[in-house]
Amino acid sequence: MSEITIKQVTKRYGAKQVLKGVDLNLAAEHIYALLGRNGVGKSTLLRMINNRTLATSGSITMDGQSVVDNETIQNRVYLMNDSPLYPIDKTVSWHFHTAKLMFGGFDEALAAHLVKAFHVDQTRQLRQLSTGFKTIVKLIIALCVPCDFILLDEPVLGLDAPNREQFYQELLATYAQRPRTFVIATHLIEEIATLVDHVFVLAHGVVTIDEAAETLQARGRAVSGPHQAVATYLAETPILSQTTMGQLTTAYTMNVPATPAPAAVQVTALNLQQLFIALTREDESDAV
Amino acid sequence: MHFDANSVIPLYQQVADAFTAGILSGAFPEGDQIPSTTEVSRQYQLNPATVLKGMNQLVAAGLIEKRRGLGMFVTTGAQAKLKAQRQSAFYSEQVAALVQTAKELGVSKADLLAAIERGYGHE
Numbered sequence: 001m002s003e004i005t006i007k008q009v010t011k012r013y014g015a016k017q018v019l020k021g022v023d024l025n026l027a028a029e030h031i032y033a034l035l036g037r038n039g040v041g042k043s044t045l046l047r048m049i050n051n052r053t054l055a056t057s058g059s060i061t062m063d064g065q066s067v068v069d070n071e072t073i074q075n076r077v078y079l080m081n082d083s084p085l086y087p088i089d090k091t092v093s094w095h096f097h098t099a100k101l102m103f104g105g106f107d108e109a110l111a112a113h114l115v116k117a118f119h120v121d122q123t124r125q126l127r128q129l130s131t132g133f134k135t136i137v138k139l140i141i142a143l144c145v146p147c148d149f150i151l152l153d154e155p156v157l158g159l160d161a162p163n164r165e166q167f168y169q170e171l172l173a174t175y176a177q178r179p180r181t182f183v184i185a186t187h188l189i190e191e192i193a194t195l196v197d198h199v200f201v202l203a204h205g206v207v208t209i210d211e212a213a214e215t216l217q218a219r220g221r222a223v224s225g226p227h228q229a230v231a232t233y234l235a236e237t238p239i240l241s242q243t244t245m246g247q248l249t250t251a252y253t254m255n256v257p258a259t260p261a262p263a264a265v266q267v268t269a270l271n272l273q274q275l276f277i278a279l280t281r282e283d284e285s286d287a288v
Numbered sequence: 289m290h291f292d293a294n295s296v297i298p299l300y301q302q303v304a305d306a307f308t309a310g311i312l313s314g315a316f317p318e319g320d321q322i323p324s325t326t327e328v329s330r331q332y333q334l335n336p337a338t339v340l341k342g343m344n345q346l347v348a349a350g351l352i353e354k355r356r357g358l359g360m361f362v363t364t365g366a367q368a369k370l371k372a373q374r375q376s377a378f379y380s381e382q383v384a385a386l387v388q389t390a391k392e393l394g395v396s397k398a399d400l401l402a403a404i405e406r407g408y409g410h411e
Contacts, residue, residue: 019341019361031335118399165333169330169333171327172332172333172335172336173326175336176326176329177326183397190293193293193294193333194293194299194332194333194335194338195333195334196335197335197338213335214338217293217299221296241334268296269294269295269296270294271294272293
């Protein structure tokens with residue numbers, strides 16, 4: 001069971017320090033969500049794992065070996081992102097065939113099923129396809145290559161709602177049949193909330209949340225009520241973020257006190273998207 | 289079935305509750321096979337570990353059983369077992385709460401019994 005370990009990784013673009021020391025671990029057979037605001041460095045991080053850009057400092061290893069310029073390791077990693085892997089004036093079936101040659105295998109049966117399910121015309125050149133169909137072709141390759149780590153950067157870009165649902169279902173079906181590791185970087189948080197088993201939130205250049213999805217659901221709470229009542233109830237509790245509207249305060253926390261809340265205070269579930277917004281809210285104030 | 293990620297009830301518990309309700313209602317009859325973890329995961333876009341955790345609660349409660357190489361089946365007596373559990377919970381929780389509320393509102397025992405009689409209407 002291989003794993004990828006990212007330690008104190010930084011990335012600087014000119015004067016801009018994007019990643020300031022990222023630590024995270026990708027274990028075998030998990031579906032991870034990688035969440036973060038636009039420009040926070042999610043794509044950069046995924047590209048570094050796949051050796052498409054270099055870290056300024058820090059290390060990325062698979063089972064103790066650096067992933068940098070390591071062909072054996074990179075053969076086990078597949079990154080799907082906005083840049084096409086192969087020339088776009090080639091046909092869809094050419095892309096499938098080339099992926100097979102590059103990665104030493106291709107799940108032909110699954111590819112045939114997906115081509116039919118998504119109504120893909122394999123004889124068309126990639127450049128002739130709409131944004132949605134380009135994405136679908138890239139997703140088919142990502143699901144059919146024999147890699148152990150599949151990194152999906154904005155996997156549903158341009159997909160309509162039925163195709164997104166179909167993709168999530170196909171992902172879970174192939175995951176059940178051949179468990180491997182998926183990392184999904186997306187802004188459609190609600191759609192993947194029940195699908196992933198672990199969540200990373202990247203903010204301010206570091207990983208601010210690294211939790212099992214079940215723990216987030218079990219512990220993340222919104223506490224709202226009159227300002228003073230909420231403040232008193234949560235006096236000893238770390239608060240992630242809070243908003244105020246008139247006298248009403250809503251505080252987001254992962255550590256609701258065991259004591260019952262006073263009558264004026266309501267404790268409700270905190271969904272992943274709210275938690276994400278709460279966690280990354282102050283990004284705006286310290287943006288350059 | 290519907291599963292809500294924005295609920296205080298954990299997803300695996302929602303899975304367990306949904307299958308329990310299905311057995312109780314007869315939607316999943318005794319001796320019949322229930323959908324596999326993979327089917328449920330795919331259909332409702334739930335992480336398979338979540339589904340498995342929910343199903344394992346039913347296995348532990350003796351409501352479903354694994355048959356090697358075949359899948360999961362509703363055990364004989366599962367529905368009766370659930371009904372007995374619900375009845376005992378009804379007496380210990382709902383009836384007790386009803387009596388408590390009646391006392392708080394100053395409803396007499398005779399009035400409460402009469403109201404229950406009326407609740408049965410023509411029966």
